[in-house]
Amino acid sequence: DTGVSQNPRHKITKRGQNVTFRCDPISEHNRLYWYRQTLGQGPEFLTYFQNEAQLEKSRLLSDRFSAERPKGSFSTLEIQRTEQGDSAMYLCASSRYSFGYTFGSGTRLTVV
Amino acid sequence: QKEVEQNSGPLSVPEGAIASLNCTYSDRGSQSFFWYRQYSGKSPELIMSIYSNGDKEDGRFTAQLNKASQYVSLLIRDSQPSDSATYLCAVNRFTGTASKLTFGTGTRLQVTL
Numbered sequence: 451d452t453g454v455s456q457n458p459r460h461k462i463t464k465r466g467q468n469v470t471f472r473c474d475p476i477s478e479h480n481r482l483y484w485y486r487q488t489l490g491q492g493p494e495f496l497t498y499f500q501n502e503a504q505l506e507k508s509r510l511l512s513d514r515f516s517a518e519r520p521k522g523s524f525s526t527l528e529i530q531r532t533e534q535g536d537s538a539m540y541l542c543a544s545s546r547y548s549f550g551y552t553f554g555s556g557t558r559l560t561v562v
Numbered sequence: 563q564k565e566v567e568q569n570s571g572p573l574s575v576p577e578g579a580i581a582s583l584n585c586t587y588s589d590r591g592s593q594s595f596f597w598y599r600q601y602s603g604k605s606p607e608l609i610m611s612i613y614s615n616g617d618k619e620d621g622r623f624t625a626q627l628n629k630a631s632q633y634v635s636l637l638i639r640d641s642q643p644s645d646s647a648t649y650l651c652a653v654n655r656f657t658g659t660a661s662k663l664t665f666g667t668g669t670r671l672q673v674t675l
Contacts, residue, residue, distance in 0.1 A: 483662065492566075493650070495663070506657075549611070550611045551608065553607070555605050
């Protein structure tokens with residue numbers, strides 16, 4: 451069990467550029483979640499995968515955001531045409547069924 | 563009304579004292595409850611889970627759940643400076659197709675020497 455791995459740890463991008471983040475969950479976990487957290491707030495749900503199926507997407511996830519989990523393994527979160535309001539910590543978590551999540555270290559995105 | 567409410571703090575307690583952190587939730591269908599600890603600049607770390615009414619103890623931590631009152635609490639005994647962090651309450655509800663945690667905004671705990 452090597453934990454949940456997220457890459458990159460930090461990303462600085464110019465407004466309007468596209469960015470992609472990767473998450474490698476704990477191998478035996480069938481559920482994968484993406485959350486976003488801004489300063490002083492709790493994590494906000496973005497989307498959820500059970501195996502390779504994306505079962506729920508938050509209304510926070512505009513059409514500029516897309517997530518995939520091919521073959522039910524790692525997941526990617528892409529943000530197109532980034533805006534300054536996208537600056538946040540993007541957290542990936544995985545779980546086995548509905549037990550508590552294990553979070554990765556997060557990717558801190560800064561849009562300048 | 564927020565789905566999960568916490569006092570943002572800071573809650574300041576002296577070293578060795580008991581810290582009491584509280585959380586209320588709005589959805590009566592919520593089924594499982596979690597406390598996460600988050601140090602500044604780090605990701606949340608699961609410290610306690612509770613699924614049924616009553617108390618659950620794990621070391622210096624005790625989680626308490628009262629579903630009738632829609633209330634969850636976390637007690638930290640013999641508080642240490644290393645306990646200084648933000649504590650996030652999270653509530654899980656299965657909607658038929660998905661099961662996801664909803665988080666409160668967190669309570670910042672400061673343990674003073």
